[in-house]
Amino acid sequence: MALPSSGPLSLNDIRVELQQAQANSSLGTLSDLAGFAAPDAVSDFYGYSYANYNTFSIINTGYDESGDACADTGEDNLTLYFAGSGGTPACPTTSVILYTDTALTNVFDGLFQWWRSNQCNASHYIMEDGFIEGITAC
Numbered sequence: 702m703a704l705p706s707s708g709p710l711s712l713n714d715i716r717v718e719l720q721q722a723q724a725n726s727s728l729g730t731l732s733d734l735a736g737f738a739a740p741d742a743v744s745d746f747y748g749y750s751y752a753n754y755n756t757f758s759i760i761n762t763g764y765d766e767s768g769d770a771c772a773d774t775g776e777d778n779l780t781l782y783f784a785g786s787g788g789t790p791a792c793p794t795t796s797v798i799l800y801t802d803t804a805l806t807n808v809f810d811g812l813f814q815w816w817r818s819n820q821c822n823a824s825h826y827i828m829e830d831g832f833i834e835g836i837t838a839c
Contacts, residue, residue, distance in 0.1 A: 703750035710743055718751050720786075736787065752788030754803055757781045759825070763814030770815035770824035771839035777819045781809050792821035799831040 704710060704718050716726045719734050732741040735749060758777035764770040781799040785791055793799065799809040811827025817839065818825060826835035 703748060704746050706748040710746060712743070715743070715746050715749075718746075718749065720751065720753070734787075751786070752803065753784065753786060754782040754800075754805055755785030755787070755789055755791035755793075757783060757791065757793055757799065757818065758820045759816045759818045763812050763816055763827075764824075765814060767815045767824040767826065767835075767837040770817040771837065773817045775817075790820060792818070792823070793825075793833055795833050795836055797833050799827060799833065 704714060712726050712728060712731065715731050716723070719731055721731065721734065728741045728743065732739075732745065735746070735751070737745045758780050760773050760775045760777055761779040762773060762775065764773070781801060782803055782805060783793050783797050783799050784805060788803075799811070801807045801809050808831035809827065810829050811831060813828055815824040815826050815837070822839050824837050824839060825833050828834055
């Protein structure tokens with residue numbers, strides 16, 4: 702749920718949006734977590750929405766072998782999502798589950814194949830339930 706775009710806005714509203722404990726309720730800490738540059742201001746958070754996912758880009762072609770995936774010279778053209786914070790690009794590790802939507806409800810069917818990610822310079826073996834079983838550096 703996004704913060705309001707006008708009207709009253711408290712540090713507690715911001716803390717709840719960022720899913721932080723009471724101990725992490727200073728404006729500086731919250732601004733840093735949201736990625737805002739100094740000087741810190743409550744007004745920076747008007748309309749802000751915290752993302753509970755990270756993005757992961759791959760080439761939309763699966764392969765039976767990791768070497769074949771690594772040899773693919775195409776560009777990343779499919780964005781997937783996994784549990785994280787801030788909606789930023791990141792490289793997932795093994796045992797992470799990938800999704801096709803930001804709500805993290807629709808798993809990516811990896812077809813038990815290797816998928817190249819230029820973003821991570823690696824191929825990822827992804828199961829039919831979106832589970833990353835293995836990673837090979839390219």
